[in-house]
Amino acid sequence: MRYQFLLDPSITFLNHGSFGACPKPIFEEFQRYQLELESEPVDFIQRKQTSYLRTARQSLAKFVGCNAGDLFFTSNPTFAINIIMRSIKLNEGDEILATNHEYGAMDRTWNFYCKKTGAKYIRQNISLPIISKEQIIEEFWKGYTKNTKIVFLNHMSSATALIFPVKEICDKAQELGLITIVDGAHVPGHIDLNISELNPDYYTGTLHKWMLAPKGSSFLYVKPEFQNDLEPLVVSWGYESVAPGESQFLDYHELQGTRDVSAFLCTPKVIEFLEVNNWKKVSDSCKQIVLANYQRFCDLLKAQPLSPLTTEFLGQMASVPINTTNPTELKSLLYDKYKIQVPVMPLNGNFYIRYSVNAYNSQEDLDKLYQALEEIIKTTDLIST
Template sequence: MNNDPLSLRTLFLLDPSVTFLNHGSFGATPIPVFEKYQEWQRMLEKEPVEFLGRKASEYLAEARQAIAPELGCDPDDFTFVINATTGMNVVIHSLPLTAQDEVLTTNHEYGAIDKTWQFYARQKGFTIVRARFSLPVSSPDLWIEELWSQVTPRTRVISISHITSPTALVFPVEKVIERARNAGILTLIDGAHSPGQIPVNLRKLGADFYTGNFHKWVCAPKGAGFLYVRPEYHSLIQPLIVSWGYDNPNSQRSPFLDHTEWWGTRDISAFLTVPEAYQFLRTHHWDKVRERCHQQLKETCNAFRERLGVIPLSADQDTWNAQMISLQIPRLSPRSIPEVSRRLWEDFRIEVPLVEWEDSVLIRISFQGYNTPEDYKKLEHALGEILVAPIT
């Protein structure tokens, strides 16, 4: 099976006139996976009562069974959620935090998750502490010490990303989880970008709570994510939407699945398509594809640094990056983001996000199987053109 970029590109529905360097935001789905998704949708519409009323739970259990080996966990220890935002909300909503408690997070987290924490901190009165790190990040041990310097006797939860959104860094979460467990601190990991991009073995990782997306790097249809909860915390999970699974004394399952599976009528086809998405990755030797993308990332980082003067946030891309990198553009101020974004899109038809982070401007570049070296040359050329003139 061919897995070179041009062959893979023909398998995606992406607009060929766009240089698409933003797989990270919402992913993209290959045609065979999308067709399977539509097949599930057709099946649902053919007999909605049979599908949703009688079969849904069985179909979902079969899908969890097929996906569990990919996540390295038992099928009953994770549930489908439509996205990582929902997974994080379910856990944050369920945690019994009080005004005496602190939650440790970082200044690299996804904005909507920061807001979720803020919302509950206002309701319950706990304190949010944000760790910061020396940049460029270099030694994982130093990073962990910097995180740990913010732990206090009041720290109840550490909530961090596995791969960060604005800065695209792979955080060394394994060691944090181990240390937190020894200190009696709960860990909540936001793995929105992890499945499909880096290995995720939940049993080995040992996090108490871990949520992730299938619709980004596993290339499943939009609206497919998961929430994993360690068995000892299943009974802690409250429904974010109260429905039939609540207060179900005759149930044979853990309250975790009962509280999260049925949230009223909805289309579960994206969930059921996830096994097909994993199959697509296997068929196309995705380990090799990832390696190639990572190599391209390093080459692009070096070329952009030399020619455009951008600054990587990591000293060593093999340790800190997988298939995304954020580069700081020192010549730009955050005020220029709308204009530079407009020019990249309107003048060059390049889809790539510019992010304001800690008063600086970052460009976050994704490397996916369908991207060619020419895609990055186009971006280099476009940025070169844009940066020659001062932008206010």
């Protein structure tokens, strides 16, 4: 499988979780659309693009379990969340209940809007290690007050690489009359996803991570009753359109003027690639490698696993606590000397080394990381054990 990807063969790439990796057939489809755009830009943008986007949306909606008219493409989840935040009317004292495991860009975006409105962003502590799903749910709802207006939750955390019980939390939030927003950046193509069953008000996810699409391909799902309240982040030709399309919702958010939508249009090819290569089986094999190596790295780094070693909490990536004096220098050393691309992630005053496993990886790749860390422990003071 590794020869299907464009990754530099001299690098041991254990960081699929950050930006993904695109296989050759999908990248060729990406370039094909770009060439079509450049060969006749006016015809492509003014006549073909809407139809192409509709086909791509229909393909994606079937894959993620929702109606094609209830989502649109965005460049990334941060863009998607900014659309929501701009539209939701926050008042002074309103509270957004999240966890202290959210992605840093999301924390910053909520803080930005809260400063403007006087609302409060509550990063509810979810203690580590995770003992059970019930523990997460119980600790999360301790942050609920009469002022809570929104529940914001990552489906799978970035720094700690943990799967969160989104369905249970969404169900209770609906009972309480709260708005539910889910950041599923790491979910599509990684763990099972059926948006209709989860029933959030808003859900965003990427295609360019675990679905293997070209960079800059993500989506935002919005429940129908909220769609007409969603303002465009960029006001363009879709606003008060002289030639309305399927819905105001799609007009506002799809018609953004001149931009390259080639990454979005690759979606049918992306899904075809996953199906032809039996990606569910590939993904399950990768998850088993992640689980088989986790305790081994914990033992090396004298760390405790962040959760039970099961697929209820872990997917194709895992984060191991690491006691380092300089995470930036450690990451650079692993790359510059050992040719290993792996992140050292900060969160809440702690650091985690997070390895990802995909089809192009093997046990040998994790052995290289293990041996490099072993040598660094013996020869430097960057890691304490």
